[in-house]
Structure formats: structure tokens, C-alpha cells
Amino acid sequence: MRALVLDGFGDEDAFSLREVPMPVAGPGEVRIRVHAIGINPLETKIRRGWMAEVMPITFPAVIGSELAGVVDSVGDGVAGFEVGDRVAGFAATGSYAEYALSRVDAVALVPANLSLEDAVTIPTGAETTRRAIAPLRIAAGETVVVNGAAGGVGSMAVQLLVADGVTVIGTAGEANHEYLRSLGAVPVAYGDGVVERIRAAAPQGVDAVFDVAGQGFIPAAIELVGGPDRIITISDFTAPGLGVAVAAGDPTRLTADGFADALDLAAQGVLSTPIAATFAFAALPDAHRLSEGGHLRGKIVVQGL
Numbered sequence: 358m359r360a361l362v363l364d365g366f367g368d369e370d371a372f373s374l375r376e377v378p379m380p381v382a383g384p385g386e387v388r389i390r391v392h393a394i395g396i397n398p399l400e401t402k403i404r405r406g407w408m409a410e411v412m413p414i415t416f417p418a419v420i421g422s423e424l425a426g427v428v429d430s431v432g433d434g435v436a437g438f439e440v441g442d443r444v445a446g447f448a449a450t451g452s453y454a455e456y457a458l459s460r461v462d463a464v465a466l467v468p469a470n471l472s473l474e475d476a477v478t479i480p481t482g483a484e485t486t487r488r489a490i491a492p493l494r495i496a497a498g499e500t501v502v503v504n505g506a507a508g509g510v511g512s513m514a515v516q517l518l519v520a521d522g523v524t525v526i527g528t529a530g531e532a533n534h535e536y537l538r539s540l541g542a543v544p545v546a547y548g549d550g551v552v553e554r555i556r557a558a559a560p561q562g563v564d565a566v567f568d569v570a571g572q573g574f575i576p577a578a579i580e581l582v583g584g585p586d587r588i589i590t591i592s593d594f595t596a597p598g599l600g601v602a603v604a605a606g607d608p609t610r611l612t613a614d615g616f617a618d619a620l621d622l623a624a625q626g627v628l629s630t631p632i633a634a635t636f637a638f639a640a641l642p643d644a645h646r647l648s649e650g651g652h653l654r655g656k657i658v659v660q661g662l
């Protein structure tokens with residue numbers, strides 16, 4: 358099969374498209390013909406070598422996690438999935454490839470009326486949001502700030518919180534304010550003066566903060582909430598120095614529990630993540646370049662080979 362292979366860390370041009378051995382589904386795994394790939398900023402950091410200490414990789418390497426496709430073989434002991442099923446979720450072997458293996462608990466069936474391109478926008482946003490905000494014990498009627506509300510994770514976080522009856526203040530660049538309003542959030546511009554702008558938008562006070570984008574927002578978050586306890590970040594690894602917890606997912610243990618129902622809600626038209634841009638497989642390096650630009654509305658999708 359063909360895959361985009363890294364032979365070492367580097368810029369976007371470090372990928373080479375070539376033949377690699379076909380993976381074989383082991384016990385508890387399915388092999389998936391990849392039809393759509395979701396690009397996550399973590400993968401650009403892995404490619405650059407910034408994650409080498411915490412997530413070591415061996416070269417040549419095929420990276421990528423989020424995928425949607427069709428099951429083409431099942432390993433021993435697999436129940437609930439069969440050849441031909443449309444699934445979405447997380448790859449165990451790297452999704453930047455024609456075929457990838459997934460643990461059966463890391464994928465979920467895609468409802469018939471949801472395209473695989475739309476399905477692939479869901480798993481990371483929903484799983485990350487649910488896992489990260491669980492310790493915050495957010496209740497209906499509370500006010501929560503989502504910092505970095507317009508991207509792949511933020512878009513989903515806003516929709517899940519709004520659906521739970523939470524008042525959401527979302528930070529974004531001006532170009533994304535109307536979009537955030539359409540999701541049910543109150544938009545506020547990030548940058549200097551953000552604390553005052555959020556206080557003006559939420560005179561009732563802020564109960565909790567979900568920091569998606571990082572970018573030095575933690576001191577402002579502490580000021581708004583009045584302490585570090587009801588703040589969680591997924592991207593600022595300096596936050597523990599200020600008493601704020603980081604929710605870091607272990608890629609080898611992510612499960613479909615956090616997103617399977619979100620696929621159903623997407624199929625019902627109740628939630629969606631806009632596709633910021635779609636790229637052909639061979640143009641995946643351009644998708645990384647766009648991701649690193651850092652100003653996305655929704656999610657970048659790469660088509661399978």
C-alpha cells in the first residue's frame with residue numbers, strides 16, 4: 358500500500374509518498390481502507406520533532422490519527438464490526454496511508470446519511486472536549502469561556518456545551534465572530550484587554566475555562582474564574598506552574614466512547630464541524646502548512662488515496 362512516510366523530523370517536505378508493507382489486523386483490531394483523514398495540530402508538532410520526548414517515534418514512520426473509511430478485514434475476536442462497515446475514529450498505525458489498523462474500541466460506525474468526510478471532523482473534537490472538561494463538572498446554567506473556540510476542538514466544545522445549557526463565551530479572531538454566534542456562543546476577541554471584554558460580555562461572572570488554544574491565556578483565565586481549580590488546558594504545558602491542570606490524551610488509549618454519539622448527532626444535523634479546507638492525499642503537506650497558520654474555522658480534511 359502507499360503511505361506518506363517520514364524518514365526524520367522536518368518541515369512539510371519531510372513526507373515522501375511511497376510503498377510500505379500492508380498492515381495485518383491482529384486480535385481486537387480492524388483494518389480500514391482510509392477514505393478521509395482529519396488533520397490535527399499535534400501531527401505538525403510530531404513532524405517537527407517537538408513531541409519526541411513524550412511521544413517517541415521510530416523512523417520510517419507513518420503518522421496521523423483521525424480517519425474515516427471502510428473496514429476491509431477484521432482480526433481475531435472482533436465482534437460488532439464486519440467487512441464493509443463505514444467507520445470513523447482513531448488509527449493505531451498512522452492514518453496518512455491507504456490502509457490503517459484501529460483497535461475496535463477506538464472506532465464507531467458512521468450513520469448511513471453522514472459522509473465519511475463529515476464524519477472525520479468529529480472524533481477528536483468530541484473525544485477531546487468530553488475527556489478534558491469532565492473534571493470541571495460544568496452544570497447547566499453556568500458560564501464557561503472556551504479559548505480558541507473556532508477551530509476543530511473549539512467548534513465542537515462550543516456546540517456540546519451549548520447543548521448542555523451552558524452559556525459559552527468563545528474567543529476568536531474577528532473573522533470568526535459571526536460563526537461563533539451561529540453556534541450559540543458569545544464571541545470575544547482574544548489579545549490585550551481580553552479579561553475586560555469577557556467581563557463585559559459575561560457580567561454574571563465566569564464559572565470555568567476550557568483553554569483550547571493556549572497562547573498564554575492561563576493568567577487571564579485565573580483572573581476571570583478567581584482561582585486555578587475550574588480551568589483546564591489541552592495545549593499549554595506551562596499551566597501546571599500556575600496550578601492549572603493539563604488534559605493530555607494518551608493516543609494509544611483513546612476510545613470511541615467520547616465521540617460515537619456525536620456521529621449520530623451530526624447525522625441528525627444537530628451538530629457539525631465545518632470543513633475549513635479539503636486536500637488531495639498527495640497534497641497533505643499543504644494541509645500541514647495551513648494548519649500551522651493557526652487560524653482555522655473548523656477542520657482540515659485530507660481525502661484518502
Ligand SMILES: NC(=O)c1ccc[n+]([C@@H]2O[C@H](COP(=O)([O-])OP(=O)(O)OC[C@H]3O[C@@H](n4cnc5c(N)ncnc54)[C@H](OP(=O)(O)O)[C@@H]3O)[C@@H](O)[C@H]2O)c1
Pocket residue numbers: 397398399481485504505506507508509510511528529530531533547548569570571572590591592604605606648651652653654655656
Ligand atoms: N491534549 C489533548 O488531548 C489535545 C487534543 C486535541 C488537540 N489538542 C491541541 O489543542 C490545540 C487546538 O487544536 P485544534 O484542533 O482546535 O486547532 P485548530 O483547529 O488549528 O484551531 C486553532 C484555533 O486557535 C485560534 N487562535 C489562534 N490564535 C489564538 C489566540 N492567540 N488566542 C485564542 N485563540 C487563538 C484560531 O482562531 P482564529 O482563527 O479565530 O484566530 C483557531 O480557530 C492544538 O494545540 C492541539 O495540538 C490537544
